[in-house]
Amino acid sequence: MKKVFDKNLKFVSIAIMSIVTTSLVLTFKQKSIEAKTTLAAENNSIMQSGNNDIIPKPRSFQKGNGKFVLKKDASIYVKGNTDEETEEISKIAEFIKEKFKGSTGFELNIIKSDNPPAGSIYLTTVGSDQSLGNEGYKIETTGDIVKVIAYKPEGISRALQSLRQLLPAAIESKNVVTNVEWSIPVSTINDKPEYAYRGLMLDVARHFFTVDEVKRQIDHAALYKINSVHLHLSDDQGWRLEIKKWPDLTTIGGSTEVGGGPGGYYTQEQFKDLVKYAAERYVEIIPEFDMPGHSNAALASYGFLNPDGKKKPLYTDIKVGFSSFMTHDEKTYQFIEDVIKEVAEISPSKYIHIGGDEAENTKKEDYDYFVGRVSEIVKKHGKTPIGWDPIDTSPKIDLTTVLQNWKDSNQAAREKGMNIIVSIAKKAYLDMKYNEKTPYGLDWAGYIPVETAYKWDLTDYAPQKLVLGIEAPLWTETISDTKAMDYMIYPRLLGYAEIGWTPKEQRDWNEYRARLEKQGLRFKTLGINYYDDSSVWLRR
Structure with a gap:
């Protein structure tokens, strides 16, 4: 009788251990999944946010639906009101090109033209509003293009600092980062400073x-x-x-x-x-x-x-x-x-x-x-x-x-x-x-x-x-x-x-x-x- 009891007790113990082990494994897996999901959500919130997270806060930020994705074959188009202004904007484009190259690995072309195709970033002072002053700007982002408009090239430079903040934080890396979508939320920003x-x-x-x-x-x-x-x-x-x-x-x-x-x-x-x-x-x-x-x-x-x-x-x-x-x-x-x-x-x-x-x-x-x-x-x-x-x-x-x-x-x-x-x-x-x-x-x-x-x-x-x-x-x-x-x-x-x-x-x-x-x-x-x-x- 004792042998049967011991045998049954051993069987029950093994069963309980199996249940506990399975429960622990499932719990661990669930917590791991939750942790990964939370981390992904936090990373996505920080890096892909479509909200106005820019500092300093722009005067106007209107969010649309969708996103613009920067790809390796993209180009930066530049156009000023004069040849001298176009040249100055080109130098600003060179700065942002080098900034983006470090983290994306993309070799973006800079093209002096006012006819940017889909997938481009377009920097221009043509047709801008004088009320923007030297530092004001407008950024219009659609699913196809990012258009930066300013009254002066200085405003384009300020706008590109906002654009950096609209991209994932990994854009600041000095080394190429993989598995990141370089996206910017569809939006319209109108901005200029309160003080000079x-x-x-x-x-x-x-x-x-x-x-x-x-x-x-x-x-x-x-x-x-x-x-x-x-x-x-x-x-x-x-x-x-x-x-x-x-x-x-x-x-x-x-x-x-x-x-x-x-x-x-x-x-x-x-x-x-x-x-x-x-x-x-x-x-x-x-x-x-x-x-x-x-x-x-x-x-x-x-x-x-x-x-x-x-x-x-x-x-x-x-x-x-x-x-x-x-x-x-x-x-x-x-x-x-x-x-x-x-x-x-x-x-x-x-x-x-x-x-x-x-x-x-x-x-x-x-x-x-x-x-x-x-x-x-x-x-x-x-x-x-x-x-x-x-x-x-x-x-x-x-x-x-x-x-x-x-x-x-x-x-x-x-x-x-x-x-x-x-x-x-x-x-x-x-x-x-x-x-x-x-x-x-x-x-x-x-x-x-x-x-x-x-x-x-x-x-x-x-x-x-x-x-x-x-x-x-x-x-x-x-x-x-x-x-x-x-x-x-x-x-x-x-x-x-x-x-x-x-x-x-x-x-x-x-x-x-x-x-x-x-x-x-x-x-x-x-x-x-x-x-x-x-x-x-x-x-x-």
């Missing part, structure tokens, strides 16, 4: 960054329609641009940085190369030389700039407010004119930035005289001066100078009718930490989470009629490499770009957050070390 100036400032004086490192940031910023990169080229810790008449500015003044590192500088040829590279992306490089304060690198290079005729020691700390040019010595102004003259000759920008903030070691009346006189030197050489506040409080400064406003007060600029670039520190400074756990940056202006960076408007700080635009500065006292630079810039720069591009009434944090989440895969593909904010990229 949308800037990123890079402080290359506190820590030096190479030409290639700056180019990389230009590329990333241009994707989100940033059109100005302001280079802070001098400060107490370093002088970063070659001035041929005064070579010790770079050999001595450029020889160090915060913490005592090796520093570095750009030759004039390197600077011109950087300007050309940016211009190909319709980004303007704006040079800044900070004065009368923040000037120790110059004072350490040449003794005649100091009252005792002796060179100051090189400086590698981060405190501010101790240095100053002599404001009533003609040698100072001759030196400054030499610098401005050389820079004006190699910089096509309409602007030269003359600094002007935190001049704590300069008497107010001396400061007023100095910034007024230097602004006249800049204008003498055909440029428009920009200065940080409180430059607007000088009686010598008028509306021909632009104020870059980093504090809350700009009353003098308002009264004078000066144009204002809004860079309020507690809202727009990229070197401010996201929160107390941020491994880089400072917090003297407070923490700036991603949401805080987005939820404000330029008209909170200046009348709209005076606002030239927005600029987000990255001061680099604690930023010494591209990993840290990326982390502090992204994703906040996208919010600043949208504040400058998209009208206030069309912006909403919750809607923006959904679009920003889609950019995570694009950041990863581009190799951007972004701050992975858990309030944006929800943990699954």
Whole structure:
């Protein structure tokens, strides 16, 4: 009897084990299928989305039915209103051709013609609307063709940055990606910017960054329609641009940085190369030389700039407010004119930035005289001066100078009718930490989470009629490499770009957050070390 029982028990045990094993296998397979389905759905949602996921948000996006699929035999057709314009559009087409080639492997032809066949991308200024301005554009996508129309070639360049975002994020890959359908949703986009100036400032004086490192940031910023990169080229810790008449500015003044590192500088040829590279992306490089304060690198290079005729020691700390040019010595102004003259000759920008903030070691009346006189030197050489506040409080400064406003007060600029670039520190400074756990940056202006960076408007700080635009500065006292630079810039720069591009009434944090989440895969593909904010990229 026991043997029969044991035999039956063994049979039952085997049966139960079989059922359990089968159940586990089926469960595993089901979960695997569900996981793959979820991943595919997420990938499809991110890479094939037909919604308006573009940043900055276009003014008008109308979705249709279907999609345009880019294939290997496609061509880019270009046509301007003149031969010169057609040639300029061709250069823009070359840029996007090379961009697409890396990831698709397609060798797209560029054809100068206004008769594009099905399967083509067509870039044109013919028959466009002047109301679009220099940067506005229209993208009409059908199942057969993508047509990009703009009043100026610059608008076509901005449109193609939107087109990149309509394609799967894998389009940003430097290596050929297979098993991806390069599709664009059928849609019509009408778009133009709210403000003419949308800037990123890079402080290359506190820590030096190479030409290639700056180019990389230009590329990333241009994707989100940033059109100005302001280079802070001098400060107490370093002088970063070659001035041929005064070579010790770079050999001595450029020889160090915060913490005592090796520093570095750009030759004039390197600077011109950087300007050309940016211009190909319709980004303007704006040079800044900070004065009368923040000037120790110059004072350490040449003794005649100091009252005792002796060179100051090189400086590698981060405190501010101790240095100053002599404001009533003609040698100072001759030196400054030499610098401005050389820079004006190699910089096509309409602007030269003359600094002007935190001049704590300069008497107010001396400061007023100095910034007024230097602004006249800049204008003498055909440029428009920009200065940080409180430059607007000088009686010598008028509306021909632009104020870059980093504090809350700009009353003098308002009264004078000066144009204002809004860079309020507690809202727009990229070197401010996201929160107390941020491994880089400072917090003297407070923490700036991603949401805080987005939820404000330029008209909170200046009348709209005076606002030239927005600029987000990255001061680099604690930023010494591209990993840290990326982390502090992204994703906040996208919010600043949208504040400058998209009208206030069309912006909403919750809607923006959904679009920003889609950019995570694009950041990863581009190799951007972004701050992975858990309030944006929800943990699954």
